[in-house]
Amino acid sequence: MDMKLELVMVPVTDVDRAKEFYVRAGFHADHDQTVSEEIRFVQLTPPGSACSIAIGRGLTGLEPGSLDNLQMVVADADATHADLVARGIEVSEVDPQPWGRFIHLADPDGNQWALQELPSWSSGAGGDGQRPDA
Template sequence: MRSIELISIPVTDQQVAKEFYLKLGFKIIVEAPYQGGANWIQMGLPEGNTNITLVNWFPEFTPGSIQGFVIKCEDIEASIAALSAEGVEVATPSKTPWGRFATVKDPDGNAWSLHGE
């Protein structure tokens, strides 16, 4: 095994979630019809190896249940400023011995931690 390739993010509305993740800096890798009227929306960060897919077809996946995934930022203050300019709400960063972290939530409440210096 080499890496985590894809993480499913449970969402209510795929298109609303897609717009949020585009603002967060993700790019669309694949968007195509899938099953039951859903779409396969696979996204990734420009320099990352792990992708996400926005899912709404797994009944056991509760939208908003994802917590604690960390996104590395070169400059957390610049990232927060850019996201705020896009209308994305970012929590005030907290300082820890291993860096600074700021939480951002998608429209369903899935929480991501921005990490940087």
């Protein structure tokens, strides 16, 4: 039986400010529906992702900014870093680790994101999954 993660709720205080941030960061705005005065649903999808995020009103009981280390995989950390900086997104420098190269950023509410370039040996990056030092 397959199970596919489709939607992650991201708690925010200002829906329009958060939507602008994510669209500026390159996410596609899929839906923006006000259901009632209490509920607004905004779905945003990172480029190339099968999983989306949702922001809005009345969607989650989590405190805005409480998500820590949402993670996405990118093909090239340097190119992604340059692209996000050009879009006006504040990001960390590229952080090289033995298990990948990372860029860290936060949305306007402080929800934390890590963007990981997988190491060349990783099966997720097209490698054989065997560490060269193993």
